[in-house]
Amino acid sequence: MRFSSHLVAFLLLAFPPSVLAQADAQTASLAKTLKQGPVVAHRVQAARLLGESDDPEAMSPLCAGLADESPEVRAAAASALEKLAEPGAVVCLEARKEEQDPQVQAARTSALKALRALQARPARLYVMLAPLKDTTGTLSPELVKLIEARLRRALFQRGAALAPEKETEAQARDVLRKRKLPGYRLVPEVRPGSSGGLKLVVLCLRYPGKQLLGSVEVQGTEGEPGELLAALVPQVIADSASAYKWR
Incomplete structure (x- = not known):
């Protein structure tokens, strides 16, 4: 899907x-x-x-x-x-x-x-956010780091608790059981836009586990990379929340 x-x-x-x-x-x-x-x-x-x-x-x-x-x-x-x-x-x-x-x-x-x-504020979902992948090869490490921070911020604003980077599957299951939260693994990628510009794609999987639930993408064609991605980050998280019914 x-x-x-x-x-x-x-x-x-x-x-x-x-x-x-x-x-x-x-x-x-x-x-x-x-x-x-x-x-x-x-x-x-x-x-x-x-x-x-x-x-x-x-x-x-x-x-x-x-x-x-x-x-x-x-x-x-x-x-x-x-x-x-x-x-x-x-x-x-x-x-x-x-x-x-x-x-x-x-x-x-x-x-x-x-x-x-x-x-x-009580969390509504539990998210393992993967490192941002730049398939364009054009983003600076500083911008990649900033976009990752913006993604974490947007997720927090949606009520997400973020999983630690090296959390084991057993630890994740224990957290989800105790807190009674749905778990997601989000894999963000920056890709070239189909009409120029940039595309921000987020693959969504079950967490823990690797069942692919789907992907959400947004695209922008006007502005510098930092401007585009600053606008695309909240949009892709909002669309993900809608698509996967994060309540």
């Missing part, structure tokens, strides 16, 4: 710039502004944009922004971490217990509450 989404043709028009940000370039630029920008308003704006970027790599500069000399920037960084919704940010937010500014403390408290709720 094969599921295919409709062609994603005009990505720059269909998605806001924050979604299409080339994280290796735009996130780095925003992170530099947040760290070194001489104007407080510019650092505040950089924090806000990082929070809206949907880029897992934005968490690190935002955590660093919690130590900015300006309370406005610190508050913006805390609010941006809440917006970014990376549960790992709980660690850096908790480390700022000595924060004295009321505005910053309120933003920090709000972010901690939201992120702890995400951490406590």
